[in-house]
Amino acid sequence: MINxxxxxxxxxxxxxxxxxxxxxxxxxxxxxxxxxxxxISDGFYYDMDLGDAVIREEDLGAIExxxxxxxxxxxxxxxxxxxxxxxxxxxxxxxxxxxxxxxMEEGEVISTYRQGDFVDxxxxxxxxxxxxxxxxxxxxxxxxxxxxxxxxxxxxxxxxICFENEAELxxxxxxxxxxxKRDHKKLGRELDLFMMSEYAPGMPFFLPNGMILRNVLENFxxxxxxxxxxxxxxxxxxxxxxxxxxxxxxxxxxxxxxTSAVDEQEYAIKPMNCPGSLLVFKNGFYSYKDLPIxxxxxxxxxxxxxxxxxxxxxxxRSFTQDDxxxxxxxxxxxxxxxxxxxxxxxxxxxxxxxxxxxxxxxxEEKYIGSIEVWDKAEAALAKACEAAGKDYKVNPGDGAFxxxxxxxxxxxxxxxxxxxxxxxxDMNLPERFDITYVDADQSKKRAVMLHRVIYGSxxxxxxxxIEHYGGAFPLWLAPVQVQIIPVLPEVHSSYAQxxxxxxxxxxxxxxxxxxxxxxGYRLREAQMKKIPYSIVLGDKEQEAESVNxxxxxxxxxxxxxxxxxxxxxxxxxxxxx
RNA sequence: GCCGUCGUAGCUAAGUGGUAUAGCACUUCCAUGGUAAGGAAGGGGCCGGGUGUUCGACUCACCUCGACGGCACCA
Numbered sequence: 001m002i003n004x005x006x007x008x009x010x011x012x013x014x015x016x017x018x019x020x021x022x023x024x025x026x027x028x029x030x031x032x033x034x035x036x037x038x039x040i041s042d043g044f045y046y047d048m049d050l051g052d053a054v055i056r057e058e059d060l061g062a063i064e065x066x067x068x069x070x071x072x073x074x075x076x077x078x079x080x081x082x083x084x085x086x087x088x089x090x091x092x093x094x095x096x097x098x099x100x101x102x103x104m105e106e107g108e109v110i111s112t113y114r115q116g117d118f119v120d121x122x123x124x125x126x127x128x129x130x131x132x133x134x135x136x137x138x139x140x141x142x143x144x145x146x147x148x149x150x151x152x153x154x155x156x157x158x159x160x161i162c163f164e165n166e167a168e169l170x171x172x173x174x175x176x177x178x179x180x181k182r183d184h185k186k187l188g189r190e191l192d193l194f195m196m197s198e199y200a201p202g203m204p205f206f207l208p209n210g211m212i213l214r215n216v217l218e219n220f221x222x223x224x225x226x227x228x229x230x231x232x233x234x235x236x237x238x239x240x241x242x243x244x245x246x247x248x249x250x251x252x253x254x255x256x257x258x259t260s261a262v263d264e265q266e267y268a269i270k271p272m273n274c275p276g277s278l279l280v281f282k283n284g285f286y287s288y289k290d291l292p293i294x295x296x297x298x299x300x301x302x303x304x305x306x307x308x309x310x311x312x313x314x315x316x317r318s319f320t321q322d323d324x325x326x327x328x329x330x331x332x333x334x335x336x337x338x339x340x341x342x343x344x345x346x347x348x349x350x351x352x353x354x355x356x357x358x359x360x361x362x363x364e365e366k367y368i369g370s371i372e373v374w375d376k377a378e379a380a381l382a383k384a385c386e387a388a389g390k391d392y393k394v395n396p397g398d399g400a401f402x403x404x405x406x407x408x409x410x411x412x413x414x415x416x417x418x419x420x421x422x423x424x425x426d427m428n429l430p431e432r433f434d435i436t437y438v439d440a441d442q443s444k445k446r447a448v449m450l451h452r453v454i455y456g457s458x459x460x461x462x463x464x465x466i467e468h469y470g471g472a473f474p475l476w477l478a479p480v481q482v483q484i485i486p487v488l489p490e491v492h493s494s495y496a497q498x499x500x501x502x503x504x505x506x507x508x509x510x511x512x513x514x515x516x517x518x519x520g521y522r523l524r525e526a527q528m529k530k531i532p533y534s535i536v537l538g539d540k541e542q543e544a545e546s547v548n549x550x551x552x553x554x555x556x557x558x559x560x561x562x563x564x565x566x567x568x569x570x571x572x573x574x575x576x577x
Numbered sequence: 578g579c580c581g582u583c584g585u586a587g588c589u590a591a592g593u594g595g596u597a598u599a600g601c602a603c604u605u606c607c608a609u610g611g612u613a614a615g616g617a618a619g620g621g622g623c624c625g626g627g628u629g630u631u632c633g634a635c636u637c638a639c640c641u642c643g644a645c646g647g648c649a650c651c652a
Contacts, residue, residue, distance in 0.1 A: 054580085054581075055581090056581070056582075057581080057582070057646085058582095140646060140647065141580090141581070141582095141646085141647080142580065142581065142646065142647030142648060143579065143580025143581065143647070143648055143649095144580080144647075144648045144649090145579075145580095145648055145649060148648080148649075149649080150578075150579070150648080150649040150650080151649095154579060154580050154648075154649095155580090155648095156580075156581090157580090157647075157648075159647080185644095185645090189588075190588085196643090196644085197643095198625075198642065198643045198644085201642090201643065201644090248652095249652095252652060253652065256650095256651090256652095303651085305650080305651075306578050306579095306649080306650060306651090307578070307643090308578060308579070308580095308647090308648080308649080308650090309578090309649085309650060309651075310644090311645085311646095312645095315651080366652090400652065401652065402652085485611095485612090487609095487610070487611055488609060488610070488611095489609095490609080491609090516608095516609085516610095517610090517614095517615095518608095518609095518610055518614080518615065519610060519611055519612060520610085520611090520612060520613060520614070520615095521610095521613080521614055521615085522612095523611095523612050523613060524612090524613035524614060525613085525614090526613095527612095527613060528613080534612080536611065536612065538611060539611095540611090548611085548612085550612065555612080557611095557612070
């Protein structure tokens with residue numbers, strides 16, 4: 001996917017288009033005061049204060065029209081440089097621009113760009129003339145906090161995007177169309193995967209079809225983790241306040257926790273799985289030879305996320321982390337992380353997903369532990385990436401307060417990125433829970449702890465998969481794998497039933513549609529449900545003990561002996577096709 | 578939480594100050610079909626919830642719940 005911000009020509013074009021937007025808005029809403037209008041990866045936006053006026057989605061057409069008119073006029077875009085005093089005078093009636101000017105570094109060149117009757121404070125660069133701004137589209141409106149701070153007043157933001165030619169714009173609009181078609185909320189309803197209820201906002205209900213998908217993913221997860229030497233646990237959903245005080249969640253995370261009083265004791269529903277895992281580790285007694293201990297848990301957590309943050313399966317209040325905590329010696333960090341990177345890569349490859357890694361390092365101010373330990377931990381993560389032959393981008397200061405982390409961003413079939421897997425070193429909880437092992441010299445040593453997830457959250461990952469595959473799941477994941485359609489239900493049902501049982505015995509998820517409907521009608525439904533294989537059974541098939549197969553989204557028909565078809569299904573499923 | 582939009586049948590939507598429509602789905606009947614919709618009849622609604630204005634509210638106002646697009650949040 002194209003990143004407008006990183007493409008110099010498109011960046012400039014979009015930046016100029018933001019100015020054109022502001023100019024058009026100034027014409028239509030003369031009271032408008034402007035804050036900033038930067039370029040982003042998907043175009044540009046401009047933040048503004050319109051007083052009491054409100055721009056709605058339906059007003060965008062009129063603004064676009066004004067923009068086209070101005071672009072056609074073809075005014076040149078002229079750069080002017082001026083002194084601080086001149087700038088303050090020029091924007092005297094605009095408190096937002098004054099704010100910008102006053103926050104500029106002493107000695108910084110102050111420049112403006114003028115096009116006809118509109119002038120804006122700006123570093124540039126810009127295109128020569130508004131004439132080249134032809135292929136743009138205003139996309140959405142929203143509120144946005146002044147300076148991005150929720151304590152501040154909310155401004156209005158208009159988003160748009162601009163391209164160099166018609167075809168590129170069209171491609172982009174098609175991409176938006178396609179993304180909309182794949183919306184997991186829509187497909188989740190159409191394919192009966194999950195539902196939401198106003199009685200449990202942000203807490204998805206899995207329907208039978210979605211439950212199959214989920215079970216397949218979980219079973220795959222368990223078996224792959226078993227191969228990697230993981231042990232599995234299940235810790236309670238609800239634990240006493242005393243535990244959360246030890247972990248620090250009571251102090252730092254209480255606002256997002258669901259709590260309840262039981263027998264006059266306070267309890268909290270777990271927002272994270274680590275404390276439960278730590279209790280299990282402490283329940284044992286480990287020698288240096290036992291480490292690393294890899295302790296996995298598909299743990300359901302609840303977090304009271306802000307109402308406005310909820311979004312289908314992507315952001316929920318109840319979700320299941322495919323969590324694991326690895327307890328080890330300091331000298332094992334690098335090897336363990338290398339192993340994890342390979343493991344994560346293997347898991348994602350099954351879904352045909354590429355990924356890139358970001359390394360987040362020690363925060364500037366709020367962090368625990370010594371700089372030496374941080375440096376060591378960061379170096380271990382970086383070294384592991386290098387040893388694994390993986391490029392990574394450093395996010396300075398973006399680590400958690402308790403340790404540095406590696407984040408994995410996967411890209412789906414539309415090129416959109418999602419942060420899923422994460423590997424986090426934790427220098428905090430082992431202290432708080434006094435996690436130790438016995439070393440070779442009989443002394444107690446502090447164990448190092450790693451948190452990691454691969455799917456991230458099962459719910460969210462399912463949402464991503466739905467959009468990634470557009471609801472057309474590969475055979476091994478599909479809730480229904482084969483739809484059997486007897487040509488004449490009354491005549492061919494017994495053969496169809498025999499085929500169904502044969503497939504079921506082999507563990508294939510199969511349904512039969514013996515409704516009294518036309519063949520074309522039933523076939524159409526099977527296609528709309530995106531079932532990988534529709535098989536049609538009539539006289540010919542019955543006589544030859546064969547099946548007539550039509551794969552999803554294909555016009556092709558193939559006739560195979562039943563036994564061959566079954567063999568093909570079984571091997572494809574094993575290979576996660 | 579904030580800004581904006583929205584909430585009518587299982588789904589997608591239309592609609593008006595006088596208790597409501599369509600398509601798909603569903604049920605029944607007819608049609609007995611070979612690769613994307615055969616025909617007919619029928620059932621189905623606290624018009625998200627509450628309060629108010631009104632002779633009368635699905636429609637107007639206010640409150641509330643929920644959803645969606647962003648913002649903030651995602652230690």
